[in-house]
Amino acid sequence: MKHTNLKKFPDAFFWGGSTSAYQIEGAWNEDGKGPSVIDMANHVEGVTDFKVASDHYHRYQEDVALLAELGFKAYRFSIAWTRIYPHGSGEVNPKGIEFYNNLINELIKNNIEPIVTMYHFDLPYALQQKGGWSNRETIDAFETYSKTLFANFGDRVNYWLTINEQNMMILHGDAIGTIDPNLENPKKELYQQNHHMLVAQAKAMKLCHQMLPEAKIGPAPNIVSIYPASAKPEDVLAADNFAAIRNWLYLDMAVFGRYNNVVWSYLEENGYTPTIVEGDMDILANANPDFIAFNYYTSQSVAESTGDPSDINHTGDQHITIGEQGVYKGHKNEYLKTNEFGWEIDPVGFRTTLREIYSRYHLPLIVTELGLGAFDQLEEDDIVNDSYRIDFLKKHLEQLQLAISDGVEVFGFCPWSAIDLVSTHQGSSKRYGFIYVNRDEFDLKDLRRIRKQSFYWYQGVIASNGDKL
């Protein structure tokens, strides 16, 4: 559908960028921080760990000054649960509160709206040792942690995101470290964990509304359009299956508080249904998120799975499994080009994703991740010419404006990542930021910050409120 009159980006649009604590902060064991599952995981060979990352913990003032220079209206970052509660529950660590107080104050001083992710993959290791999300007590720990966040930061933080990419933690639990892959029935366990996370999220949303009536809170899954490999009805059905399992399970639950019927029948069929205790469904039905935040990198295409074991594929570098016998199998979309890491690039899919989410839920949307990972090169005179990133973001912003013109209500765009940081599986050489951090995989060099070409381009986009893409 063409638009002869494009709608403008709304006034007060949250132009910004995103990061997460374990990927940017470093200082992994300083000032009383406890270990998280990320700190304790076996690191992928050949790439760095997260101990120093971008050293943001010690350089946050310099970093915020750069974000202000970029013109950021909002900054999405996550709080490390283990800085606040080193052991997941129990005593609060005052130094942890102090760090985020300082960061939030610095942002506000620079007129940047803080958007806080409460939990971004880094569950406290102490909770993991007690069963992690398989243990219902983790729901209580999350509720207490949420209360502490709202009580300490709620006077200044108006936008809260509950759990980053819960759907990825469940779909790829072995890769992200949510679950022990050697368990006899890992999927059943994962769907139990999923249920507990959903209840924890719903409790946090309710608590937020009670404690901070002016604040807004929402979920932050990774949602993308799922295409059928062809017009063959069985392929279309497979795409429908996968969309329900990958996307709608999470949003139907967050927004309506009910299990998606296709997913529930899939859980029943496979013996994966979770134990639901009395009161859970009530809690889930009364969460009432104020908006939906979502992350988008690429669309996904799938085909019918006739049940052949070869329908399950393992992607090497990201350690992710795609496909499920009899449900769907992965398909390479021949219409899309890929980036250096093999991820399909699909700006139009971004528009369809925005439209799909909005037409299902009619809640305001904010994009909390979208970006291009690349091996950026630092050239002489501190030049990083990431024209490919500018091109990537520009094409996605054009589609975002088209979606807005389609009537989708979007209030912010926070691409991944504000500053270079360590990738979840692929080290520090896979860069996403507008700001280059001078380090190599294993040589920390001077960690100095360098403005990339995309920095100057994005600065112009923000200054013109999206008129100049």
Ligand code: BGP
């Ligand atoms: C998302 C995560 C981020 C980030 C991003 C890029 O799934 O929320 O934490 O890692 O993906 O992925 P990667 O680092 O694997 O390139």
